[in-house]
Amino acid sequence: MGVAVTIETVFFGIFSLGALAGAVAMFFLRHPMRVALALIGTMLSLAAIYAQLGLHVIAVFQVLIYVGAVMVFMIYAIMLLDVRDRSFTERFSPLLVAGLAGLLLLVGVLVDGLLRGEPVVTPVIREDVFSVGTFAAVFMDEFWVYFALAAVLLLVAEIAASAVIDIRRRGEDLAAARREKLDE
């Protein structure tokens, strides 16, 4: 069609490459910490893409929630569980070949699907629609029930997490008691 390559497209390409590179790197990195860093790279690239799409609120949340909360939590877990076991020495599961074959299959199907489908119209960036103010107004006017539900979900998750940790503590106590018994 001879569409001129705009500056937007260039940036899209760069950040897409960044995201994909992070994802591919996740495959080969041995240490979980590095995997986490690669994932963070991917997420930041995605946040950049969201921003470029005009979804500034989403981009902010991507950085705040994903990178700021989820991945930090993950990194804590990684640091807590610095186990040099078989999962460390052998990176790949026995299903490596089958998994790669599956990857080829899935990518083939996706590509096939995309080529078959109609080309999607180029996005029109409308700053005003997705400004923080609009987003907040919509959220509080129309979707406040879902907002409340999300809050409830978070609360439940928090309670569940602390319950799990409580179990763990009691398990430790039991294990300690058993160990004492064995020592006697």
Place this chain on the structure above:
Amino acid sequence: MDGMLTLLVLLPLAGFLLNGLLGRRLGTGFVNVVGVGLPFLAFGVALWAWRTLEAGDGAPIVETVFTWAVVGEYSFEVAFYLDRLSAVMALIVTGVGALIHLYSIGYMKGDEGYARYFAYLNLFLFFMLLLVLGRSLLVLFVGWEGVGLASYLLIGFWFQDAAKARAGRKAFITNRVGDAGFLLGMFLVFTFAGTLEMDRINEAFAAGLIPVGVATAAGILLFIGATGKSAQIPLHVWLPDAMAGPTPVSALIHAATMVTAGVYLVARLSGVYLEAPAASTLIAVIGVLTAFLAATIALVQTDIKKVLAYSTISQLGFMFLALGVGAYGVAVFHLFTHAFFKAALFLGAGSVIHALNGEQDIRRMGGLARRIPWTFGTFAIATAAIAGLPPLAGFFSKDEILWFAIASGEGGALWLWALGSLTALLTALYMFRLLWLVFLGHSRMEPETERHVHESPVTMTSVLVVLAAFSVIAGWFALPQYLEPLLALPEVRFAWGGWHLLQVIFAVLLALLGLAGAAWLYRDGGRPADELWQRFRRLHRVLAGKYFVDEFYDRALQRPWRWVSDRVFLRLGDRLLIDGSLHGLAALARWSAAAFARVQSGSLHWYAWMTLFGLVAVLIWVWRYV
């Protein structure tokens, strides 16, 4: 009076219900009063019904009890029908039946199933009256099956003995073959006559509107039913085995009443047979052959009841001979006289067995005449009666049969007469043989048995005396003439009446010859006869083996059928197809479950890989086909 016939039929049924439900609890006194009293009461009612019939000059009495079913334009009613024929039958059934009930008190004394025995006997009487009095073939068929049931129950009365239970089954199953013919005949008659009421069937056939072929087919089919019930060739095999039942049962069911149901059926439907000469000829041939062959077998039997059983088959053959040549009244006459002397003979045999404490083999009897004189006297009279010595009952009826066998204008033939006469000679011979071996000559009993020989109680001997008396006088009733308005006698082929007289003299000579022959052959415990048989060993083997009919049935029917059951139905059908398919399904389920259980390995990677694969499949499917 209304309800008379219904009352007659219901009295024995009440006896069955009372004895069957309460008999065991209320004791023998109650059983005796109900079990014997009600049949006598029924006999009284039968006499009353007969008087009523005669007062109306023989016009049939019809009593409709209720309408069984209405199908389109046809209605099936349970109705009782009393004319002279059914009156005679009802009198025989209730009269002889009541006497045999009385006799049973002494014979069955102390038996464990005393109440059950009388309940069955009353049940039999109920069904027999239903058979005799039913107006419709359907009602007759209910009675027909019912007496078969009672017969089965009573043959296998001592069912703890496997052989006796098997004899009951044999009787039942053999009768089923005949019943199939009966049913088909019934359907055929209904299709063409449009009714099952027997008087109307006779009218329909007499009107001549029904083709001869149909009449012949219906006649033969119904006769097949009669051969089953009346033990004619080729379905005669059950009757000798039926002797496994108590002796009074043999006397009542397997000599006097039930086995004559076939004769009654043919006589009752004479209208059909008059239109079907071919079927009549078949009946005559089967009858005379049965009479002759059974008589020859009876010559060599050693079981006192088996001799009488074959004698019964033979006499029934005589009756069918008479039916076949169109002398229906004469057949009923012989049925009438036979009921008395054969009942007397069986009950006499029962008395002998009772005296000898269960011994039935005539080779271990002899010389009983002085020890049990009442039994001997009555047995001798009945023997003379069946042998055809004048002026006893059998003489009259058998002479009439032989006369019509040659003289009847409807199928009389010289060879029928000749074979019949030979059978009459054999009858005299084997009956006097029995008399000689059992009562005369020297005793061949076991000493232990001999010490206990005793005359039967008076309830038994009195019955014997009554039956012997009737064996003397029963022939003096001119029954064929009494039934003539109903069952016309065939016209006689010979103009000169003197022939009949010659035939009578010949028949008497035959009987005397039989007597003399038996006296000579079976003096001294039958040694001359044994010497004679030594020369004809092969013939003796065939006769003692009853012509090997049972063995033939075993080879021709039973074994192939058993083979088919085993190979085709059991192994192929049941085990291979039915069990096999079920086991196969179970194995398939187990196998597939094992295969799917492998999927659930517990490996997260494996699960994720399957998710991936499923996702690919869903995507392909969605993009291709949705």
Place this chain on the structure above:
Amino acid sequence: MSDANLLLAVSGMLFALGLVGVVVRRNLLVMLMFLELMLNGVLLSLAVFTQLLGAEAGAVLMFLVFVVAAAEIAIAVPIVLLLVRAGRTLDPGSYAGLKG
């Protein structure tokens, strides 16, 4: 090829890589991170369509998905911690006996 198509293709690739990563990597925590990668891939296409249709509801939905992801990780990580306490390994193959 337009920008939208490019982004959708990237979204699909991220999802596919995430899924295959779950299959091939042995470390439980790494598998969890690949799950997050899958979620990110899906969110990208959601963002693209939100932008195309100009629907605020899409943005709201994305926000809610973030919340769910946070809740998920808040539950999953303690469970992994518990597992490691019991089995002292991050190899899920060692927990195959939990299939019941």
